[in-house]
Amino acid sequence: MFTTIDDLESGQKLLVRFDLNAPVEDGVVQDNRRFQRHADTLSELLDDGHAVAVLAHQGRPGRDSFVSLDQHADILADHIGREVSFVPDTDGEEALEAIRDLEGGEVLLLENVRMCDDELPEKDPAEHAESDLVQTLAPEFDAYVNDAYSAAHRAHASLVGFPLVMDAYAGRVMETEYTANSAIQDKEFDGPVTMVLGGTKAEDLIPVIERVDGVDRFCLGGIVGELFLRAAGHDVGYDVEGTDFFDDQWESHRETIEEILETYGDRLTLAVDLAYEDDDGDRGEISVDGATKETSFLDVGSNTTETYADLVSESEAVFVKGALGVFEDERFSDGTVGVLEAIAETDCFSVVGGGDTSRAIPMYGLSEDDFSHVSIAGGAYVAALTGESLIAIDVLDRE
Ligand SMILES: Nc1ncnc2c1ncn2[C@@H]1O[C@H](COP(=O)(O)OP(=O)(O)OP(=O)(O)O)[C@@H](O)[C@H]1O
């Protein structure tokens, strides 16, 4: 196991990596639960007398969400109830001066690290450790803390370079996410283990079904569930009215999905009914046998929800990745919310992952306390489920 901030002596100067990557709407950065989670780590470090400089990223070059972190500093400040200073620089003179002025109990947010050329190329940690970014910043600090679990699958300089040249610890978010999300690989459960898989991305979920041992049944929904229904011979999972969810994914994954159905069919539970918007704008439902290609299906139907909820209720552990329908529209939230409610009412070990899907929890008045863990990770959660090691965790110091 890696070393954590429990192993740090008080009052040090720390370089801390967070994942504050958030949705950006019309140039405005939206608060999300990543801020609150990292704010808890940050408050703990500041209370322990550390001086903290934070490195984080936002978006990717070329995307609208690739913006400065100045707004992130204000959001973080609201969460910790203290000032967060910001410097529009990562490793130049301005950043170094601000870092040298930092006192114990103070926090400084550096500029979007993806604006630095050294950050993004996926490289071996040893190569990243030689980069200007790492070589310039490392000597300014006593230690490095990585709390950015949700980016830990990326071999980027600020995630994998520093641990090779500095003492490197895991933050609280890193520790909690790692333990919960790896449970499917690390823990023994005494009863049935269920995975509820939905959402939009077949490429994420196919490896989960193919590679994860120890799951007794997969309950499928969302767009991915429809692709499996199509492979099973039903007239669903087709693009309708200009949508582009299905046909490209079908072309890319058809063979694999057909093979999975053949090999793991006994572990897969597919929807028996689906929901759509009827002519009056209300929710209509139809059995998958009566479904036609011309209809857009937006949720699993009530018989399916009942079956999935029953399976969840009998489970010892439940892992969720992706939504069973377009839950953002209340008419099509029944599948996703019905399953989440069943988990909340059951005394099982439960992890809900996926940046979009976990938003359904506050949206529909559920409490995070009713789940063992609600992950803030997407890609890293999928990697953990499949037992893939996360490179930024591999390079942290070991106990
Ligand atoms: N039948 C459907 N048609 C269209 N969209 C759907 C359907 N079912 C689910 N979705 C959408 O799937 C989205 C959630 O799935 P997504 O693949 O984005 O996964 P996530 O695991 O929550 O997030 P991420 O991997 O991006 O962190 C929801 O926003 C929901 O509206």
Ligand SMILES: O=C(O)[C@H](O)COP(=O)(O)O
């Ligand atoms: O939001 C995420 O999943 C992480 O911050 C990683 O971002 P990326 O997919 O742009 O590397």
